[in-house]
Amino acid sequence: MIDMLVKLYELPDGAPLRSALAERGVTVRRCQPYEAHILEEWVGRHFSPKWVSECRVAMAHSPVGCVIATRERTIIGFACFDVTARGFIGPMGVSEDTRGSGIGRALVVTAAEQLRALGYAYAIIGGVGPEAFYERSLGAIPIPASSPGIYADLLPDPQ
Numbered sequence: 001m002i003d004m005l006v007k008l009y010e011l012p013d014g015a016p017l018r019s020a021l022a023e024r025g026v027t028v029r030r031c032q033p034y035e036a037h038i039l040e041e042w043v044g045r046h047f048s049p050k051w052v053s054e055c056r057v058a059m060a061h062s063p064v065g066c067v068i069a070t071r072e073r074t075i076i077g078f079a080c081f082d083v084t085a086r087g088f089i090g091p092m093g094v095s096e097d098t099r100g101s102g103i104g105r106a107l108v109v110t111a112a113e114q115l116r117a118l119g120y121a122y123a124i125i126g127g128v129g130p131e132a133f134y135e136r137s138l139g140a141i142p143i144p145a146s147s148p149g150i151y152a153d154l155l156p157d158p159q
């Protein structure tokens with residue numbers, strides 16, 4: 001799993017992506033500190049304990065490092081930033097039944113915009129799974145020889 005580099009000075013505009021989703025009843029916004037326990041429960045149910053740990057860190061700094069997608073007051077996706085390492089985007093995920101409809105793209109572009117607003121010129125997607133998703137959504141490019149990067153010597157989850 002490699003890392004990828006994103007030029008934050010050449011991002012696509014997130015506003016039209018969010019507007020298109022809003023017309024379909026989907027809101028993309030910052031997760032609020034008082035929603036941290038709801039985010040953690042949702043990520044634990046849909047993804048993994050390690051991602052719950054990373055969400056906990058995202059929600060522990062101010063401003064929080066997590067954007068969510070919601071529909072009918074329910075989380076359907078999330079994207080964290082400035083968590084695993086400074087300037088990193090991830091983890092992120094979209095609920096299985098809503099994938100393929102632009103929610104991941106809107107989330108990751110919004111997270112990248114927030115990193116840019118914090119003063120970064122580049123972001124890094126750490127330990128990428130779907131490279132084509134990040135290439136299409138952000139113009140991200142692979143970082144040579146970046147595996148395993150910071151993800152060496154991972155502790156296994158307890159059984």
Ligand SMILES: CC(C)(COP(=O)(O)OP(=O)(O)OC[C@H]1O[C@@H](n2cnc3c(N)ncnc32)[C@H](O)[C@@H]1OP(=O)(O)O)[C@@H](O)C(=O)NCCC(=O)NCCS
Pocket residue numbers: 090091092093094095098099100101102103104105106126127128129130131132133134136137
């Ligand atoms: C990866 C993920 C967040 C994408 O979310 P999504 O809402 O389905 O993505 P979108 O609909 O916004 O897709 C945006 C673009 O990426 C492409 N894309 C989406 N998922 C892809 C994948 N797994 N592989 C290749 N391309 C993908 C789409 O085809 C679309 O391209 P196009 O519009 O240029 O044709 C989602 O599939 C997911 O939650 N996966 C499981 C968790 C995961 O892998 N997280 C990332 C860890 S690094």
